[in-house]
Amino acid sequence: MNARTDITSALGQRVEGAIASVPGLAGGTWRIAALPVASPIHRATASDCVIVDVPGNDPVFIKFRQPDVATTALPSATTAARRAAATGVAPTVIADGSDWLALAFLAPPWRYARVGDLQDLELTTKVLEAKKALHETGLIGEGFSPFAMIETLASEATALGVPLPDETDRLIALARLVRAAISASGIDPCFCHNDGIASNVMIDGNGVQLVDFDLAADNDPWFDVGALINEVCNFDAERHAMVEHYAGHLDERLYNRCRLYGAIDDLMWGLWGVTTAIRTSRTGIEFWKYGAWRLFHARTTFNARDFELWLRRL
Incomplete structure (x- = not known):
């Protein structure tokens, strides 16, 4: 047709x-x-x-x-x-x-990646290398803060009367603690993708390409690493391997930063999902389901036994 x-x-x-x-x-x-x-x-x-x-x-x-x-x-x-x-x-x-x-157009065999694809360590290291190539180009002149986006979305949710899941206010308060801790520890901003969603990686069996640069701007490069780890890694061994590959060595403080950024990424996209579900007139897209799941995942990380340790050791 x-x-x-x-x-x-x-x-x-x-x-x-x-x-x-x-x-x-x-x-x-x-x-x-x-x-x-x-x-x-x-x-x-x-x-x-x-x-x-x-x-x-x-x-x-x-x-x-x-x-x-x-x-x-x-x-x-x-x-x-x-x-x-x-x-x-x-x-x-x-x-x-x-x-x-x-x-x-990236014609077949190119296709968008799924989370399962990126659980292959060799492939995911290629994604890390692509993001690192962006980081090495320096600043682009516009900044992005996931913390600021969380505040904006939280205010919009309040204005729209979004029925937020239980404990969302507490997660937002914890995000402010994370922001303060990371700010105190210092960052070296550079040009970042700022998007850890698996489907914004294209794969063809040999290489990778990154797509969707709507949020790309100057930020802490470890947000890119943390968001990707949060998307695809289920176990510490995998997370450690990703941090070690990017940094060249396993650094506990960088690992902690990645875990915190993973929770922040979940909270940001969770608020985006539930707020968009109320704001949009488009039907048939499960914005609420997506947002609620990301908020649940954020709550799981914020409630982790080692959360305070991550926060203190940056």
């Missing part, structure tokens, strides 16, 4: 407008690349994604940001995507508009 026939739809009109503005895409046909899913995987929830096919040329992937989550993306998102592409760890940026981004 040729999706271009549905140009009366809101998405169809946006796609047609983007195609018309990009040299070489005129006359191309498009198809949906991925339907939005929040749970059990997290994919295409912030943007409508399409593939544009043009005879004689390589396909182009275009993402159109959803208005109900537009404020989540940073102004530097397009600049960040271009830097990542120039670094060799992300698809080439073809063109961009005010609310869309066109990228080189």
Whole structure:
């Protein structure tokens, strides 16, 4: 089915407008690349994604940001995507508009990673190396703080009357303690992906590419490491291996920082999920389920026996 026939739809009109503005895409046909899913995987929830096919040329992937989550993306998102592409760890940026981004399409055998894929140590070390390549490019000039995002989402949840799960207020208070502890210990910010979600890693059996740079900006690189570890590792041996691979040695204080950042990442995305569930008019996407699960996972980490030890030894 040729999706271009549905140009009366809101998405169809946006796609047609983007195609018309990009040299070489005129006359191309498009198809949906991925339907939005929040749970059990997290994919295409912030943007409508399409593939544009043009005879004689390589396909182009275009993402159109959803208005109900537009404020989540940073102004530097397009600049960040271009830097990542120039670094060799992300698809080439073809063109961009005010609310869309066109990228080189990663055709099969490329596919998005699942958590199970990234539980392969060899593959996950490649992801760490890709993120480290971003870190080594220096600052990009715009900052990102997961702690600030938590505060913003918590305020929005209050304003919207979101029925937050039990103990969420306590988790937010604990996040402030983590923020103070990490701030006191000091950070060396650099350009970071700021996204540990497995589906924002593309794999093809040999290499990896990173996608979705909506939150990419200057931050503590250990947030990238901690968020990835939190996403894919179930046991300390795996977490230790990730920290050792990135740092070149196993440092207890860096491990502690990663565990705390993992809880912060869970809390941030948990609040995002439950708040988006109330804010959005889109149906059929399990934002609440996703958010509630991330909050549960955050609560598990904050309640861990060693939490106070992690907090004190940074």
